[in-house]
Amino acid sequence: MPVMTWDAALMLDQSVMDQTHEEFAELLNRLADASDSEVAAVLDEFIAHTQVHFAQEEQWMEQMAFPPLHCHQGEHQGVLEIAQEVQRRVAAGEVRLVKVLAQATAEWFANHAVTMDAMLATYMKQIDFQPGRDAQPKAGAVPLEFGCGGSAHAAGGCNAHQPEAATSEQNQ
Numbered sequence: 001m002p003v004m005t006w007d008a009a010l011m012l013d014q015s016v017m018d019q020t021h022e023e024f025a026e027l028l029n030r031l032a033d034a035s036d037s038e039v040a041a042v043l044d045e046f047i048a049h050t051q052v053h054f055a056q057e058e059q060w061m062e063q064m065a066f067p068p069l070h071c072h073q074g075e076h077q078g079v080l081e082i083a084q085e086v087q088r089r090v091a092a093g094e095v096r097l098v099k100v101l102a103q104a105t106a107e108w109f110a111n112h113a114v115t116m117d118a119m120l121a122t123y124m125k126q127i128d129f130q131p132g133r134d135a136q137p138k139a140g141a142v143p144l145e146f147g148c149g150g151s152a153h154a155a156g157g158c159n160a161h162q163p164e165a166a167t168s169e170q171n172q
């Protein structure tokens with residue numbers, strides 16, 4: 001069963017990011033539907049794609065000297081660490097954990113895309129930063145008036161949730 005529906009609500013009007021996010025959602029659904037024999041390979045593919053996805057956003061943030069870089073990066077890092085922990089446990093035979101990871105990551109992403117990533121896309125637009133064209137820092141072009149996740153971020157600050165349930169559920 002799909003864990004994520006790709007629709008207009010998740011689109012950020014930033015073509016590179018939207019394309020990457022659509023692929024991310026497809027991979028999450030493949031992860032959720034993978035048979036036991038496929039799980040390890042799909043998880044490897046998902047992690048490799050996610051590393052590129054997150055590194056891409058982090059590179060843009062560095063190039064723009066984006067003020068909430070560390071907070072956004074910290075959330076990426078937490079998600080990747082959980083996925084890699086699941087990868088280790090899948091290799092040890094706990095294949096069922098992947099379904100939990102897919103569900104929890106889909107819930108995390110639905111929030112992350114419309115807060116942190118949306119704010120990044122807005123900032124790119126505000127300062128007219130275009131990936132591939134602009135390699136130089138554009139520090140301080142527009143002072144940000146809101147925090148890490150944007151003014152609409154329910155949790156605010158750097159404490160946005162991560163899919164922690166993925167590994168903890170199996171420990172009970």
Ligand SMILES: [Fe+2]
Nearest residue numbers: 021053057117
């Ligand atoms: Fe993203």
Ligand SMILES: [Fe+2]
Nearest residue numbers: 057072116117
């Ligand atoms: Fe992000």
